[in-house]
Amino acid sequence: xxxxxxxxxxxxxxxxxxxxxxxxxxxxxxxxxxxxxxxxxxxxxxxxxxxxxxxxxxxxxxxxxxxxxxxxxxxxxxxxxxxxxxxxxxxxxxxxxxxxxxxxxxxxxxxxxxxxxxxxxxxxxxxxxxxxxxxxxxxxxxxxxxxxxxxxxxxxxxxxxxxxxxxxxxxxxxxxxxxxxxxxxxxxxxxxxxxxxxxxxxxxxxxxxxxxxxxxxxxxxxxxxxxxxxxxxxxxxxxxxxxxxxxxxxxxxxxxxxxxxxxxxxxxxxxxxxxxxxxxxxxxxxxxxxxxxxxxxxxxxxxxxx
Numbered sequence: 446x447x448x449x450x451x452x453x454x455x456x457x458x459x460x461x462x463x464x465x466x467x468x469x470x471x472x473x474x475x476x477x478x479x480x481x482x483x484x485x486x487x488x489x490x491x492x493x494x495x496x497x498x499x500x501x502x503x504x505x506x507x508x509x510x511x512x513x514x515x516x517x518x519x520x521x522x523x524x525x526x527x528x529x530x531x532x533x534x535x536x537x538x539x540x541x542x543x544x545x546x547x548x549x550x551x552x553x554x555x556x557x558x559x560x561x562x563x564x565x566x567x568x569x570x571x572x573x574x575x576x577x578x579x580x581x582x583x584x585x586x587x588x589x590x591x592x593x594x595x596x597x598x599x600x601x602x603x604x605x606x607x608x609x610x611x612x613x614x615x616x617x618x619x620x621x622x623x624x625x626x627x628x629x630x631x632x633x634x635x636x637x638x639x640x641x642x643x644x645x646x647x648x649x650x651x652x653x654x655x656x657x658x659x660x661x662x663x664x665x666x667x668x669x670x671x672x673x674x675x676x677x678x679x680x681x682x683x684x685x686x687x688x689x690x691x692x693x694x695x696x697x698x699x700x701x702x703x704x705x706x707x708x709x710x711x712x713x714x715x716x717x718x719x720x721x722x723x724x725x726x727x728x729x730x731x732x733x734x735x736x737x738x739x740x741x742x743x744x745x746x747x748x749x750x751x
Contacts, residue, residue: 455489492517500545516550523585524557560607583622590627635661662693689733
């Protein structure tokens, strides 16, 4: 049976402090969150809104808690921007920050036409791209991905609820239009399921492009209400649509089987946007991590060192 090599477990601060809705978890002090991460035994963290932006300060802070930065989110607007060169320039600044941090993943999502991240303002439904917009996005991502590669950073695209790359068919199209050498896929199990897909099938189909993982589960009864009543992604988060692995409907045993079969290497990030008042982040993360280790037990060896 195949063995896991160079697999590391990280956790996102969004489990404690939400990046999109400042009222969720704003009471947490940053060092409390980092201390919790250390006590839970995670070795990496993604960027969060309370983290210092200066690379020197951030590296020193994370090092005190035995953590490294794994990656950071960047919304791009290649589909709608009148100045794609400026979009690319802003992405380049993001890459340089990651490079200084030693972080290897630029987590990217196209905001144009989305419910919440379109620079032109929020909208009630996703504004679907025409063929020209798809081509603008693909061209922008290819250029951005090439720049990232030259600097030792991997562009990983994040399909996301409430955007133009949400469903399995949209993921397929983005993968077909972009250069596999420079544009990778961030497989977020929760968003794939919320977008109508089967995480196992999507990961299996695009395994050669999967460069990063977000481990997230979905409460199907809440997702049903969100879809039926037309609620947004942010509404869904408040309603409890997402949770940690093992607390929802996704078959993570099969997800791990597929990853192991194909020899996945890299980071797995535990991420579940929830209201921390209703779902204690430490309690939920501890249960999820125990389950992850069970799914890997006997056939897997999780390395805490690269």
